[in-house]
Amino acid sequence: MSSLKNTTLLFFLFQAIVLINHQVRSDDEEDSLLQGINKYRTSLNLTAFVKNENAACLADQIAEQYKGEPCTNSTGSNTIIGTENHFPNYPDFLAHCKLNISNTADGSIMPACVPNLDPTLVLWNFTKSQYSGDLNDTKYTGAGIASEGDWIVLVLSTNSSQGSYQTYKAAGFIPRPSHLFHFIVFLMACFFFL
Numbered sequence: 001m002s003s004l005k006n007t008t009l010l011f012f013l014f015q016a017i018v019l020i021n022h023q024v025r026s027d028d029e030e031d032s033l034l035q036g037i038n039k040y041r042t043s044l045n046l047t048a049f050v051k052n053e054n055a056a057c058l059a060d061q062i063a064e065q066y067k068g069e070p071c072t073n074s075t076g077s078n079t080i081i082g083t084e085n086h087f088p089n090y091p092d093f094l095a096h097c098k099l100n101i102s103n104t105a106d107g108s109i110m111p112a113c114v115p116n117l118d119p120t121l122v123l124w125n126f127t128k129s130q131y132s133g134d135l136n137d138t139k140y141t142g143a144g145i146a147s148e149g150d151w152i153v154l155v156l157s158t159n160s161s162q163g164s165y166q167t168y169k170a171a172g173f174i175p176r177p178s179h180l181f182h183f184i185v186f187l188m189a190c191f192f193f194l
């Protein structure tokens with residue numbers, strides 16, 4: 001009985017460590033991209049992007065779709081304009097994040113694929129590609145970033161209601177599913193520790 005409990009404890013502890021590690025690593029990549037982009041904005045005398053968690057929620061939904069797809073010379077920031085992926089389940093992503101299409105229409109969604117998300121290459125994929133035209137645009141004021149596998153997705157928001165990414169339950173906090181999952185695993189690990 002006690003050995004079963006110990007095995008379970010070890011299992012959950014291991015899971016929690018692996019998952020929290022992964023989360024911290026991918027948060028690092030997201031923060032480093034935002035910092036890099038904001039340095040780029042500052043060098044152009046533009047205001048820095050403010051973190052937009054609702055845009056990050058949508059970015060996470062989109063990154064989930066790309067996860068596992070290999071990087072090629074026609075994906076991510078190399079995509080030829082007009083051939084971007086159009087997700088039939090996009091309305092589901094919006095609903096998941098409690099977003100209304102009328103508050104996201106002016107935003108900009110930019111997926112990039114870089115093996116192992118090497119931070120320098122990731123930044124170049126945004127600042128030295130077709131995306132730079134949006135990054136230097138004064139109409140964008142906020143940014144949400146999420147990553148999955150080799151993919152990182154940047155979603156830009158504006159200060160107008162058409163691009164604010166405000167949720168229809170503005171007061172509600174929406175945990176990203178991955179965060180929630182890690183939290184539950186973490187709690188379980190703590191529980192088994194007792």
Ligand SMILES: *[C@@H]1O[C@H](CO)[C@@H](O)[C@H](O)[C@H]1NC(C)=O
Pocket residue numbers: 043044045
């Ligand atoms: C940014 O502003 C400074 C001071 O106003 C100016 O000297 C510099 O040329 C500007 N840089 C750009 C890229 O506009």
Ligand SMILES: *[C@@H]1O[C@H](CO)[C@@H](O)[C@H](O)[C@H]1NC(C)=O
Pocket residue numbers: 073074
């Ligand atoms: C992309 O890769 C394919 C196959 O490797 C190659 O034929 C094509 O020329 C490349 N396109 C560009 C724009 O580099």
Ligand SMILES: *[C@@H]1O[C@H](CO)[C@@H](O)[C@H](O)[C@H]1NC(C)=O
Pocket residue numbers: 100101102168
């Ligand atoms: C989305 O916005 C439109 C126009 O403002 C409104 O008619 C619609 O009810 C909204 N949908 C949701 C789910 O809030």
Ligand SMILES: *[C@@H]1O[C@H](CO)[C@@H](O)[C@H](O)[C@H]1NC(C)=O
Pocket residue numbers: 071077078113114115121124125126128129
């Ligand atoms: C983006 O990253 C990929 C993978 O490293 C690379 O092949 C591509 O050239 C990069 N694009 C830009 C514009 O930096």
Ligand SMILES: *[C@@H]1O[C@H](CO)[C@@H](O)[C@H](O)[C@H]1NC(C)=O
Pocket residue numbers: 044132133134136137
């Ligand atoms: C923004 O970037 C695009 C593409 O690199 C360039 O054509 C444009 O002149 C830039 N605009 C400003 C205001 O720097």
Ligand SMILES: *[C@@H]1O[C@H](CO)[C@@H](O)[C@H](O)[C@H]1NC(C)=O
Pocket residue numbers: 047141159
């Ligand atoms: C956008 O709105 C925020 C919050 O209302 C404000 O702090 C910021 O200065 C605005 N940015 C621009 C460029 O208007």
